[in-house]
Amino acid sequence: MSQYKIEAGTGQHIGDRHEQQDRVGLFAAPHAPGYMMAVVADGMGGKSGGALAAEQVVRTAKQLFDEFYPGNDVQQLLENILNEAHTIIKLTAVSSEKEPHSTFVALVITPQQEAIWAHAGDSRLYRFSGPNFSEKTRDHSYVERLVDEGKILPEEAKTHKLSNILINVLGSTNVSPSISVGKYVNLKVGDSFLLCTDGLWHYFENTELSAAVAANTPRQASELLIRKARDRGTPRGDNCTFAIIKLIEPPPEVKNYTAEKIRRAV
Known part of the structure; x- marks a missing residue:
């Protein structure tokens, strides 16, 4: 029996924008029992262009995860998702006469x-780890480079006038995107993950996010975080999108059998 049960959920709000250009997905692998994926994409590129780009990221992630088998390399899977989505987004730009771009963040939990x-x-x-913040990814942004x-x-960095400038995105016609990969082993009950766009993380400290996730179910945490993000972001709040994955105690094993007295054969 598994050492933990995966509890997951997503949250999304359009904010004060005219269009929702973020996308999010949670997937199981049909050919690889015990594997699950969460993916979040933040589209950019004017009316409908950003939404098309983010949609392509999530669609590509699902398609390639559907073809994933035990023994395949997870890191290679993530790199393939990024590269294929990037190529298709560039082709979309040519056919649609738009300039779509997207961010990408994905997580795979293995058996x-x-x-x-x-x-x-x-x-x-x-x-x-429980209610404690452990780590986060480093943004591929101009202000993060200034910090470095x-x-x-x-x-x-949050309030810098160039905080919205990214130096690494999918769909760029000038340079191919690079990918940053992370890994954590020996997962246990109490570990949790949050994948999100800047429309969420911009309004919270690390400790606030960890406390919200630890103290609530994914659905309750989603409602709380969206409400707080709206309170803090109005009237210029961005699209807000995220996925929460928690590892919780598995349910107790239920006996589905009955014991009967054995009769002597004559």
């Missing part, structure tokens, strides 16, 4: 108690 993730852009993955170079402080 071997592993969590493997990858991202491009500024959509993030957070990992929590010591030109601004981390707390200045």
Whole structure:
């Protein structure tokens, strides 16, 4: 019996924008029991263009995960999703005369108690241990580079006038996207993950996110986080999209048999 049960959910709000350009998905692998995937994409590129790009990321992720088998390389799967989605988004730009782009963040949980993730852009993955923040991905953004170079402080990044400039996205016609990969092993009850677009993380501290996820079911946490994000972001709140994955105690085994007295054969 599994050492934990996976409890997951998604949340989404259009914010104060005219269109929802984020997409999110939770998938099981039909040929690989025990594997699950969460993926979040933040589309950019004007009216409908960003939505098309983000939709393509999620659609590509599902298609390739449907073809995944035990023994296949998870990191290679994530890289294939990024590269194929990037190529199709570029082709969409040619046919639609738009300039669609998208971020990408995905997580795969395996039956071997592993969590493997990858991202491009500024959509993030957070990992929590119980109520404690453990780690998060590093944004592929201009302000993050300024932080790395010591030109601004981390707390200045959120309010910097160039905070929306990304240096690594899917769909760019100038440069192919790069992928950052992370891994955590020996998963246990109490571990949890949050994948989200900047329309959520921009309004919260790490400790607030970890506390909200730990103290609630994914659905309850989604309602709480959306409500808080709207309170803090109105009237200029961005699209807000996220997925929550929690590892909880498995239900007790239920006996589905009855014992009867054995009669002596004559």
